[in-house]
Amino acid sequence: MSIEIRHLSKQFGTFAALRDINLKIHSGELLALLGPSGSGKTTLLRVIAGLETADSGQVLFNNEDATSQHIRDRQVGFVFQHYALFRNMTIFENVAFGLRVRPRQNRLKDQEIHERVTNLLKLVQLDWLANRYPHQLSGGQRQRIALARALAVEPKVLLLDEPFGALDAKVRKELRTWLRRLHDDMHITSIFVTHDQEEALEVSDRVVVMNEGRIEQVGTPDEVYERPANPFVYEFLGHVNLFHGRVHQGRAWIGDVAIDAPEHAEAENLAAVAYVRPHDIEVDRAINGESALSAHVVHILSVGPVVRLELAHQDNQNKSLIQVEISKERFRDLQLVKGDQVFIKPRRLDLFPHQLH
Amino acid sequence: MSTFKQHSVLPGFNLALGFTILYLSLIVLIPLSAVFIRTAELTWSEFWATATSPRVLASYRLTFGASFAAALTNAVFGLLVAWVLVRYHFPGKRIVDALIDLPFALPTAVAGIALTALYAGNGWIGQLLEPLGIKVAFTPIGVYVALTFIGLPFVVRTVQPVLEDIETELEEAAAMLGASQLQTFLRIIFPTIFPALLTGFALAFARAIGEYGSVIFIAGNMPMISEITPLLIITKLEQYDFAGATAIAVVMLTISFILLLIINLLQWWSRRRNA
Numbered sequence: 331m332s333i334e335i336r337h338l339s340k341q342f343g344t345f346a347a348l349r350d351i352n353l354k355i356h357s358g359e360l361l362a363l364l365g366p367s368g369s370g371k372t373t374l375l376r377v378i379a380g381l382e383t384a385d386s387g388q389v390l391f392n393n394e395d396a397t398s399q400h401i402r403d404r405q406v407g408f409v410f411q412h413y414a415l416f417r418n419m420t421i422f423e424n425v426a427f428g429l430r431v432r433p434r435q436n437r438l439k440d441q442e443i444h445e446r447v448t449n450l451l452k453l454v455q456l457d458w459l460a461n462r463y464p465h466q467l468s469g470g471q472r473q474r475i476a477l478a479r480a481l482a483v484e485p486k487v488l489l490l491d492e493p494f495g496a497l498d499a500k501v502r503k504e505l506r507t508w509l510r511r512l513h514d515d516m517h518i519t520s521i522f523v524t525h526d527q528e529e530a531l532e533v534s535d536r537v538v539v540m541n542e543g544r545i546e547q548v549g550t551p552d553e554v555y556e557r558p559a560n561p562f563v564y565e566f567l568g569h570v571n572l573f574h575g576r577v578h579q580g581r582a583w584i585g586d587v588a589i590d591a592p593e594h595a596e597a598e599n600l601a602a603v604a605y606v607r608p609h610d611i612e613v614d615r616a617i618n619g620e621s622a623l624s625a626h627v628v629h630i631l632s633v634g635p636v637v638r639l640e641l642a643h644q645d646n647q648n649k650s651l652i653q654v655e656i657s658k659e660r661f662r663d664l665q666l667v668k669g670d671q672v673f674i675k676p677r678r679l680d681l682f683p684h685q686l687h
Numbered sequence: 688m689s690t691f692k693q694h695s696v697l698p699g700f701n702l703a704l705g706f707t708i709l710y711l712s713l714i715v716l717i718p719l720s721a722v723f724i725r726t727a728e729l730t731w732s733e734f735w736a737t738a739t740s741p742r743v744l745a746s747y748r749l750t751f752g753a754s755f756a757a758a759l760t761n762a763v764f765g766l767l768v769a770w771v772l773v774r775y776h777f778p779g780k781r782i783v784d785a786l787i788d789l790p791f792a793l794p795t796a797v798a799g800i801a802l803t804a805l806y807a808g809n810g811w812i813g814q815l816l817e818p819l820g821i822k823v824a825f826t827p828i829g830v831y832v833a834l835t836f837i838g839l840p841f842v843v844r845t846v847q848p849v850l851e852d853i854e855t856e857l858e859e860a861a862a863m864l865g866a867s868q869l870q871t872f873l874r875i876i877f878p879t880i881f882p883a884l885l886t887g888f889a890l891a892f893a894r895a896i897g898e899y900g901s902v903i904f905i906a907g908n909m910p911m912i913s914e915i916t917p918l919l920i921i922t923k924l925e926q927y928d929f930a931g932a933t934a935i936a937v938v939m940l941t942i943s944f945i946l947l948l949i950i951n952l953l954q955w956w957s958r959r960r961n962a
Contacts, residue, residue, distance in 0.1 A: 418878040428864035
């Protein structure tokens with residue numbers, strides 16, 4: 331089922347949770363709503379579910395207005411961050427709940443309910459826990475049961491509110507890949523909310539980056555990571571270094587270093603902020619050819635295949651350290667130790683003129 | 688190997704258990720055993736005659752019947768009050784919340800006098816009920832009204848915190864799965880608060896059985912009709928019939944103990960089911 335959101339706005343007192351949101355979600359897509367807390371992502375999800383009503387705007391399911399439709403008629407499955415399993419029921423009864431509360435005329439026979447619940451428990455690989463109670467399960471198991479329970483009523487849309495937020499790092503990763511695989515098998519339109527950029531980029535087909543009730547950017551994980559639309563998205567997605575400089579007729583200047591910036595050919599001596607990813611910085615012991623920024627090594631973190639360096643730049647105004655990532659081979663070639671002087675040059679950068687911080 | 692004594696990170700198990708038993712003995716067990724010792728002065732047939740005389744039997748029926756009915760009423764309406772206090776916001780909510788505890792604090796005699804004044808034939812409520820043929824004061828109904836009054840806080844105060852702890856997410860989850868509000872209440876909320884409701888019921892019931900002060904004013908104390916067992920015990924004491932008084936007390940104690948034990952077992956069973 332496709333979902334369309336038109337001009338959705340919602341206020342909580344004086345706080346604007348959603349400001350004129352427009353979004354199209356394709357049928358069968360796995361979409362991530364990503365943003366810091368208070369960005370409105372959970373509110374948007376709850377409005378789509380019908381748990382919250384918007385002040386203005388529309389939610390369309392398959393091009394039909396669902397704004398005034400009751401939660402029960404929306405055919406939406408919802409998974410909560412804290413599982414919201416029914417404590418007084420066994421795992422089996424939790425999953426069967428949605429089938430048992432149906433009106434008598436379209437309720438399945440006991441035999442059919444039993445079959446479907448057993449199949450779902452097998453799908454989430456927890457059929458051996460059918461007779462346990464929620465408190466006897468681990469967090470990861472509970473969340474899988476919550477998912478099975480949501481799927482039992484055969485929803486057309488699956489909404490997940492920070493589904494892995496309450497789990498530890500290892501279980502998070504496992505469930506993440508597992509959810510991706512499950513979605514690939516079932517192709518049910520799914521939206522999940524997260525504040526973890528790694529999770530959003532790894533699992534989803536498309537990412538919606540939200541901030542202060544607005545959508546900052548919509549795109550595939552590659553698009554939002556490689557071509558962030560604005561400084562907010564840049565800073566929110568992954569580590570990034572900020573350089574203050576100027577841009578003039580297609581050339582960017584950071585200190586004495588000039589870098590080509592053809593997309594800013596018309597700029598006439600504008601102040602600009604340059605964003606550079608840590609792996610887009612070249613490190614050398616000597617200046618080769620053109621000019622480079624001089625810096626010295628403050629900290630070295632050499633665990634894993636990538637070595638992270640923290641460098642201090644002499645005339646860096648905001649005194650923040652420059653993060654650089656280089657391969658282990660390159661690190662061995664350079665034979666760097668703390669305190670060494672190095673020369674750095676951005677390999678690739680994104681310029682945002684006038685976006686002074 | 689002893690399964691009774693378990694090693695715990697908290698020290699002082701022996702000391703704590705010892706103190707608990709000593710305290711219980713001083714406060715509860717020793718005074719209660721005195722009742723049994725005093726009763727032992729009677730022969731078996733004397734005891735049986737005192738404890739099962741028609742007037743005493745009628746008082747048991749009234750005391751336990753009215754207490755049970757009052758506790759049941761409080762279970763229903765106390766739950767309702769707790770629900771309203773937890774779920775809704777309205778002006779004066781704090782005041783209403785404080786009013787709930789009043790029956791705890793009020794001297795029972797004051798409650799009895801106030802209720803009698805209200806429900807007597809010429810009282811505010813009594814004069815409205817009289818034409819309808821309903822007499823409350825000086826009848827078993829009066830006993831029931833007084834016992835309901837003193838029992839209310841027990842149910843409200845035990846159910847309230849449990850109700851507050853129920854996450855709204857549970858109800859949202861049920862709604863998302865297609866449950867109606869009634870289904871959500873019956874299948875999710877009620878089973879969760881049931882053990883607490885049972886506790887509140889047991890407390891209200893136990894309190895009602897032992898109640899004396901508020902009842903004697905409104906009951907009218909007519910033998911065979913509106914005479915409660917605690918009053919009979921007092922009457923016997925006033926006649927210096929100590930053994931007779933304790934004999935009735937023993938029967939009352941035994942019945943109360945059995946009833947409370949059953950309620951406790953029921954609670955244990957439902958708590959285990961709901962975990």
